[in-house]
Every structure is written in C-alpha cells, then in structure tokens.
Amino acid sequence: MPERQKSESLLAKLVGFDTTSSRTNRACIDFIRDYLDGLKIKSEIVTGAEAGKACLVAQLGPEEGRGIALAGHSDTVPVEGQDWTSDPFTLAKRDGKFYARGACDMKGFIACTLEAVGEFVGKKLAQPVHLVFTYNEETDMAGAQRATDYMRERNIKPDWVWIGEPTGLRIIDSHKGVAMFTTTIEGVPGHSGQPDKGLNAIDVGAQFTGILQRVAAGKKAKPWPHSRFDPPYTTFNTGIIKGGTAENIIAGHCEIQWQARAHPGENLQNVLGEIDRLAAAEIKPRFAAFAPRAKMNTCTCFDIPPLMPTRDNPGQMALARLIGRKETEAVSFATEAGFFQKLGAHAVICGPGHIEQAHQPDEYVEATQLATCVDLIRRVLAEIALKP
Numbered sequence: 561m562p563e564r565q566k567s568e569s570l571l572a573k574l575v576g577f578d579t580t581s582s583r584t585n586r587a588c589i590d591f592i593r594d595y596l597d598g599l600k601i602k603s604e605i606v607t608g609a610e611a612g613k614a615c616l617v618a619q620l621g622p623e624e625g626r627g628i629a630l631a632g633h634s635d636t637v638p639v640e641g642q643d644w645t646s647d648p649f650t651l652a653k654r655d656g657k658f659y660a661r662g663a664c665d666m667k668g669f670i671a672c673t674l675e676a677v678g679e680f681v682g683k684k685l686a687q688p689v690h691l692v693f694t695y696n697e698e699t700d701m702a703g704a705q706r707a708t709d710y711m712r713e714r715n716i717k718p719d720w721v722w723i724g725e726p727t728g729l730r731i732i733d734s735h736k737g738v739a740m741f742t743t744t745i746e747g748v749p750g751h752s753g754q755p756d757k758g759l760n761a762i763d764v765g766a767q768f769t770g771i772l773q774r775v776a777a778g779k780k781a782k783p784w785p786h787s788r789f790d791p792p793y794t795t796f797n798t799g800i801i802k803g804g805t806a807e808n809i810i811a812g813h814c815e816i817q818w819q820a821r822a823h824p825g826e827n828l829q830n831v832l833g834e835i836d837r838l839a840a841a842e843i844k845p846r847f848a849a850f851a852p853r854a855k856m857n858t859c860t861c862f863d864i865p866p867l868m869p870t871r872d873n874p875g876q877m878a879l880a881r882l883i884g885r886k887e888t889e890a891v892s893f894a895t896e897a898g899f900f901q902k903l904g905a906h907a908v909i910c911g912p913g914h915i916e917q918a919h920q921p922d923e924y925v926e927a928t929q930l931a932t933c934v935d936l937i938r939r940v941l942a943e944i945a946l947k948p
Contacts, residue, residue: 584612621685633697664913669724720875724911737866749812758810865898
C-alpha cells in the first residue's frame with residue numbers, strides 16, 4: 561500500500577518551500593510530484609515561460625469522462641517588512657492554529673487534497689479526478705493561463721473545478737475580474753526655472769490619475785442594483801507612480817501602474833474607451849507643441865477574468881448539500897476560477913482558512929478547518945468518482 565501522509569505533515573513540508581511569487585516554485589512542485597509518484601498517481605510538470613516556474617497536472621481514474629478537478633496555487637506573497645512571531649517558513653502550531661506563510665493562502669487546501677486523494681488510489685473510479693497546482697496566482701496568474709492552455713491542448717475538460725482559496729469553507733460562486741495597466745508618459749525635460757519650455761510628465765500623470773478618479777467616482781455614484789458585491793461597482797486603484805530625476809529638472813518621464821476591478825456584467829473595454837476619450841480630449845493636446853517627443857501610452861499587463869455564476873453548477877450543488885449550506889457568496893478579490901470557467905468548466909471556490917488571514921504576518925489556518933476540508937474532499941470524491 562502506498563504511504564500516505566496527513567495534511568499536517570504535508571502542510572509542514574509545503575510551507576517549508578519559499579515560493580514567494582518573485583522566486584521559483586519548482587522545489588515545491590517537485591515535492592508534490594514525488595509524493596504523488598509514491599502514491600502511484602501519474603502527473604505531468606508543465607513548465608512556464610518564466611525560468612523556475614512550473615505547474616503540475618495530475619489525474620486519477622479513467623482517461624474518459626470529464627470528472628472533477630481540484631486546483632490551487634503554490635506561490636505566496638512576500639514576508640519582508642512583516643513582524644512574524646515565528647519563522648514564516650516553519651510550521652508552528654499554537655492554540656489549535658497552524659502558522660506559516662501560505663498556511664492559509666493556500667497550501668492548506670493543497671495539503672488537504674494530497675491527503676484525501678491518497679485514499680482513492682487503487683479504487684475503481686467511475687470518473688477522472690484531476691489535480692491542478694499553479695504558480696504566480698499572486699501576481700499575473702500566468703500559471704493558471706499556462707495550466708488551462710495545457711488542459712485545452714490535451715482535451716482535459718472537467719465538469720467542474722474546485723478552487724480551494726480560503727473562504728472559511730463558505731461557497732463562493734462569483735468574483736470580480738482584475739486588470740492591471742501601465743501608463744507611460746514621455747514629457748520634455750528642461751530647467752525647472754523655465755517650465756514653459758518643457759512638458760512635465762509628472763504633471764501630465766497627475767492629470768491622468770485625475771481622470772481615473774472621475775471615472776471611478778462615476779461608477780461609485782451608480783452602483784449595480786441588487787449587487788452581491790462589496791463595493792457594488794467597478795473600482796480603480798492607482799498603485800505605483802514613478803517619475804522625474806531631480807527637483808530642479810522638468811520631469812521627462814512618468815510611469816503609472818493602476819488596476820481596475822470590474823463588476824461582473826461591466827464591459828471593461830467600454831470603460832477603458834471612456835478613459836481613452838477623456839485623455840485624448842484633455843491631455844493629448846498638451847503634446848502638440850512638443851511632438852513627436854512627448855507622448856503617452858497605456859499597455860495591459862494582465863487581465864484576469866471574473867467568475868460568473870452558472871446555472872446548474874454541479875460543484876456548487878455538491879458542496880452545498882454536503883456542507884449543509886445552500887447560500888453562496890460573491891467576493892471582490894480575484895482568483896484563478898475565471899480561467900477554468902473559460903476552459904468550459906463550472907467553477908466553485910471553497911477552502912479552509914479565512915481571507916482576512918491571507919498576506920498577513922502570523923498567517924494561520926485552524927486545525928479544525930483542515931480536518932473538515934479533508935473530510936469534505938473525501939465525501940465529494942466518493943460521491944463523484946466512485947459512483948457510476
């Protein structure tokens with residue numbers, strides 16, 4: 561009989577890998593592959609375009625049929641600048657809670673999945689069970705894009721996908737999308753004593769952020785009726801502004817990184833078109849006297865799709881029945897669920913831990929949540945995979 565491990569010991573190993581998104585996740589993925597190999601579960605490592613990054617896609621059961629997929633990301637956010645009580649990469653148990661970076665978001669769910677699937681090795685499964693573990697969820701979600709491209713190429717299309725983000729084991733069926741943009745402004749530098757002989761790129765950038773604020777205020781003033789989201793409208797955030805070289809030089813360059821979180825149903829392209837029209841009317845005339853040196857350009861860094869609720873979602877119905885809670889919720893944070901939905905699968909988000917603990921110092925997941933999640937995965941797989 562292959563050797564199985566409990567979620568606690570698995571979590572201890574998983575959090576021991578520093579998989580901050582700026583670093584490689586390969587050692588963590590290799591550990592998961594080796595563990596699955598020991599259970600006689602076949603898997604494939606799917607490398608990404610970025611060196612040192614990889615996804616893992618595994619399957620139990622028959623080749624035919626759609627079945628179910630359990631998915632999670634292996635990367636975490638940084639710990640720098642945070643005041644931790646204990647080593648963030650060594651699992652610590654205090655007062656019934658497991659502390660470590662990623663314990664909640666979301667290596668806890670991966671550990672639960674690895675424990676639960678081991679119990680189905682050697683059993684005759686009626687439907688396939690897929691495992692999908694990704695990278696870079698905390699940044700551009702390139703791992704989810706790579707994994708779903710791989711699945712599409714190999715015609716792996718599960719009926720539904722269970723994404724185990726920390727929800728306190730509440731069922732989430734909808735979330736906003738998020739897109740990130742970089743607006744670059746090239747001005748004309750010069751001596752600050754003669755401001756009319758140059759074009760200050762930082763001033764132009766401030767004018768552009770003012771446009772973003774006006775569009776955001778317009779969305780806030782007209783919230784979506786009967787929205788399940790908080791806040792109930794599309795939002796914008798100016799995250800990073802870089803520019804200038806010295807206080808006595810007209811700034812010749814400015815770069816603004818900003819994002820939009822679109823309310824499901826919002827046509828983001830129309831909103832971006834509105835921003836472009838306002839910028840063309842109010843900003844671009846300032847460039848005329850300095851053409852072609854002065855210019856402005858916005859590029860899309862990433863565009864993460866929203867998760868839309870779907871009718872007759874088998875994952876939602878299965879979890880609701882087993883948890884005993886019919887209510888579903890909508891959240892404003894983004895996940896990889898939209899990529900799986902674009903693959904043609906239903907998607908549902910439900911996992912151990914609470915989002916309030918994610919990204920925080922002394923991040924933790926309750927031991928009871930892990931135990932409940934392992935049991936829930938067992939029950940779902942028994943219902944889906946063992947019954948014809």
